[in-house]
Amino acid sequence: MSAQRLTAVLMGALPILVVLAVWHALCSFDFAPPSLLPPPGKVFLRLAQQLGSVGFLDDILATMIRLFAGFLIAVVLGVGIGLAAAVVPAINAVVRPLVQVLAPLPKVALYPALIILFGFDHASKITLVTLDALFPILLSTYYGASMVEQKLVWSALAAGTPRWQILFKVIAPAALPSILTGCRIGLVIACIVVFLAEMISSTDGLGHLLVGAARTFQTVDMFVPLITISLLGLTLNGLLYGLRKYLLRGFPEV
């Protein structure tokens, strides 16, 4: 089993190494001029350098504040509205058509309107992140909660659980795997959107670094924020996976 896992890990590492090797080869054999494609060694060295500088860490912090604020608001709203819509038919009747209209809307197109309404600062970016991360969380919460087996509810009622506690003691835990899947999708989206919003209009953050570097043709500095946001996304995804494993211990399959 462990030997199998080892081969799987090695197999997975292979294409990443191949990409890095091709990248390196392209640079060292002069196929690509370094102004267009800097060698990977230089990019990672620059990343390590930047991680030591205060300015860069401030940018990361700004991005993370927006990311977390937007994502957390989306989780609270998404889970709340999703559960409410699954339990109360009247709320469902209102929420359903609204979601049908709003979910396929490209939210980035709303960004100019958000800037006009909330200004250039944190608020407009956090709102955009919330809007984009909200719908996957809401939809998966809703589906998870409406798939809960009726038998579980009946058993809980028969065992003497008060009606108002059913939501928290039966439905929410039973919908948890689905909710966490939605959160995971929402998190990836939040990473992507916060970066885009910062690229469009910002004075700090990783997206702003990329645009600034692009304007002055500092190719090395263009790669650094991209790799940083990718690493940030991977780390957060890993943390969420750990949380999921912890929360869902005892569930039949994760």
Next chain:
Amino acid sequence: MISARNTVARLSPLLACLGLLAVWQVAALWLDTESFPTAWHALQTVPQVLGDPEQLLNILDSIRRMVIGFSLAVLISIPLGLAMGRSARVSAFFNPLLMMIYPVPKAALMPIIMLWLGVGDASKTLVIFLGVSLPVIYHSFQGAKAVEEKMLWSGAAMGLNGLQRMLRIVLPAALPEILTGCRTGLVLALITMVTSEMIARQSGAGNILFNAMDMAQYDTVFAMIIIIGALGIVLDAAFDKLRWRLVKWAEPHQEILLGAS
């Protein structure tokens, strides 16, 4: 009784649209600033924008790029996803790389791709392609993985070879999931289209939107938001209809919409 209920169900998205526009109208009247026009005003600007041949060409340009990028992505991603779902080796090979690429905002690659391919169609189409392919690969992968082994064994016992099994068993069985991925991809294509044009301000709907924003033509900004939003809703509804025709037999499936790139 059923038909009456159906009409209500059919009309409810329309009612939701009207409700949102009404909220907008009230908010605009209440805020009463020049930079936030009323819904009625913005709607009146829509025919003006669409009537201008240059702008209309711009928007059609965007749609053409989106269609090309989307089709290429679907054509390449579905076979890859199915192969990943059926073979543990292929999935072990590609999965980590794809996991690394997933949280990278594809439209953020635009400045770098622009250096290589220029500001023209090629770079924008490539970015759309990248944005669409990941969810389609992921959903095809999930769909192919969930195919019942028994059906494949029966197929093999009846003499189907590997490719035939793939085409006649795995593909149809994974189709509902694949189409969910394509639907997500469609929304993503639209978003990537807008963002890529916003970064490479040369042509397209995103270009009009953000140029109007910079020049403080707020009526045009909001009219473009309505146009792009309507495009998203119409494409999504059309795709849903197609999906319904193709996989009528399947259970109504959980539909999680992704919304970004």
